[in-house]
Amino acid sequence: MVRETGGLRADAARNRRLLLDAAEAELAEHGLDVSIARIAARAGIGKGTVFRHFATKDQLVAAIFTDQLDGLAATGAALLEAAEPGVALLEFMTAGVELQAGGQSVCQLAASISRTDPAVRAAVGRLADVAEALTARARAAGAVREDVTGHDIVLLLAAASQAAVPLGDVVPGLWRRYLGLIFDGLRPEAAHPLPVPAPTNAQLTAAAQPA
Amino acid sequence: MVRETGGLRADAARNRRLLLDAAEAELAEHGLDVSIARIAARAGIGKGTVFRHFATKDQLVAAIFTDQLDGLAATGAALLEAAEPGVALLEFMTAGVELQAGGQSVCQLAASISRTDPAVRAAVGRLADVAEALTARARAAGAVREDVTGHDIVLLLAAASQAAVPLGDVVPGLWRRYLGLIFDGLRPEAAHPLPVPAPTNAQLTAAAQPA
DNA sequence: ACCTGAACACCGTTCAAGT
DNA sequence: ACCTGAACACCGTTCAAGT
Numbered sequence: 001m002v003r004e005t006g007g008l009r010a011d012a013a014r015n016r017r018l019l020l021d022a023a024e025a026e027l028a029e030h031g032l033d034v035s036i037a038r039i040a041a042r043a044g045i046g047k048g049t050v051f052r053h054f055a056t057k058d059q060l061v062a063a064i065f066t067d068q069l070d071g072l073a074a075t076g077a078a079l080l081e082a083a084e085p086g087v088a089l090l091e092f093m094t095a096g097v098e099l100q101a102g103g104q105s106v107c108q109l110a111a112s113i114s115r116t117d118p119a120v121r122a123a124v125g126r127l128a129d130v131a132e133a134l135t136a137r138a139r140a141a142g143a144v145r146e147d148v149t150g151h152d153i154v155l156l157l158a159a160a161s162q163a164a165v166p167l168g169d170v171v172p173g174l175w176r177r178y179l180g181l182i183f184d185g186l187r188p189e190a191a192h193p194l195p196v197p198a199p200t201n202a203q204l205t206a207a208a209q210p211a
Numbered sequence: 212m213v214r215e216t217g218g219l220r221a222d223a224a225r226n227r228r229l230l231l232d233a234a235e236a237e238l239a240e241h242g243l244d245v246s247i248a249r250i251a252a253r254a255g256i257g258k259g260t261v262f263r264h265f266a267t268k269d270q271l272v273a274a275i276f277t278d279q280l281d282g283l284a285a286t287g288a289a290l291l292e293a294a295e296p297g298v299a300l301l302e303f304m305t306a307g308v309e310l311q312a313g314g315q316s317v318c319q320l321a322a323s324i325s326r327t328d329p330a331v332r333a334a335v336g337r338l339a340d341v342a343e344a345l346t347a348r349a350r351a352a353g354a355v356r357e358d359v360t361g362h363d364i365v366l367l368l369a370a371a372s373q374a375a376v377p378l379g380d381v382v383p384g385l386w387r388r389y390l391g392l393i394f395d396g397l398r399p400e401a402a403h404p405l406p407v408p409a410p411t412n413a414q415l416t417a418a419a420q421p422a
Numbered sequence: 423a424c425c426t427g428a429a430c431a432c433c434g435t436t437c438a439a440g441t
Numbered sequence: 442a443c444c445t446g447a448a449c450a451c452c453g454t455t456c457a458a459g460t
Contacts, residue, residue: 009442011442159371171407185393185395187401194387199378262455266454
């Protein structure tokens with residue numbers, strides 16, 4: 001949790017919270033292109049203070065992204081107790097796409113930052129664990145095909161939201177259509193052999209190298 | 212076709228071609244973040260000359276994107292004569308994702324530019340027409356569910372490539388897995404009613420407003 | 423007409439000066 | 442310890458001077 005105020009002085013802790021709140025709001029409103037100056041102004045702090053808390057703009061964005069991923073993981077963990085595993089999995093995926101549909105940035109994030117930043121990568125791992133648990137239940141219930149993993153689910157969240165991006169402003173809920181289509185592809189009825197196996201944990205770890 | 216040299220002076224026509232080739236290569240290698248200076252240097256022309264041919268960096272990128280879309284449309288048109296409509300549609304989608312997998316930028320493009328730039332929007336329209344023709348054949352052959360349109364197909368191309376982005380370097384052909392999963396969702400066997408109808412032409416036209 | 427590089431505005435990042 | 446704004450390097454874009 002980034003909002004923990006470790007052993008910080010009172011003013012530093014306060015500024016950090018102001019910064020994170022301002023950054024989250026500005027990123028959601030204007031996407032990755034917001035200037036640090038704008039975020040600092042909204043937080044009511046100096047530009048330089050931003051770089052005292054986060055060495056780089058990317059790291060600030062990564063911190064916020066990490067928080068959001070962990071929030072989604074918590075949602076997924078709660079859904080493990082739901083009655084119908086297939087419905088629960090779909091609800092989890094819906095929450096995941098909704099998260100991305102709120103902001104602008106989405107895929108630029110997934111592309112460049114989640115590879116590099118260790119905290120984000122750890123958060124993705126926690127998320128994938130929850131997704132795998134949900135998927136295992138759905139598989140056992142016959143709601144989902146055998147060859148789909150939790151990592152597949154996480155990666156498909158970005159896919160569903162991406163499909164709707166070009167029309168996002170005009171048709172607000174369009175991503176639900178593509179999530180529905182993609183989810184139908186996860187059902188056992190239409191399952192055909194896939195040409196490439198699911199990514200392994202080793203491959204996910206290997207992706208840590210910077211671009 | 213952007214590489215047409217209209218009524219340009221000889222040196223201008225030559226520079227334009229050098230510029231487009233250099234830009235395409237640099238964009239594929241380094242993504243949307245390449246500097247104009249770098250592109251100009253590769254083309255062997257001055258920075259200012261870039262802006263004589265394209266008013267803005269976005270317009271240069273849009274020109275290249277337009278070309279690539281039209282190339283894909285040509286591939287799709289050729290596939291209209293293929294024997295099996297379902298296989299043809301999948302081949303078309305494969306070519307579409309391959310196009311995006313080659314470069315880096317992908318989704319940033321789809322998000323910000325294709326909305327705004329009229330030439331890109333026109334190219335997307337031509338592409339959607341071909342996709343719709345391919346889809347109609349596949350529908351009639353029973354290879355694809357009734358409620359999927361050509362525009363769905365085009366939007367799903369970005370989805371499939373997006374899913375593989377975080378692991379693109381590590382597992383080169385991973386997008387084939389997600390294209391396969393998504394294509395299984397298009398089959399009639401697993402079709403469930405979708406919560407949102409396909410985007411209409413009116414909505415696609417309305418999306419022309421800048422962000 | 424078209425080319426060019428110097429000049430401008432803007433943004434991420436650094437750092438000397440403050441408390 | 443931490444805050445701040447001026448200063449730096451870099452990039453997209455403009456434009457006066459060249460051919």
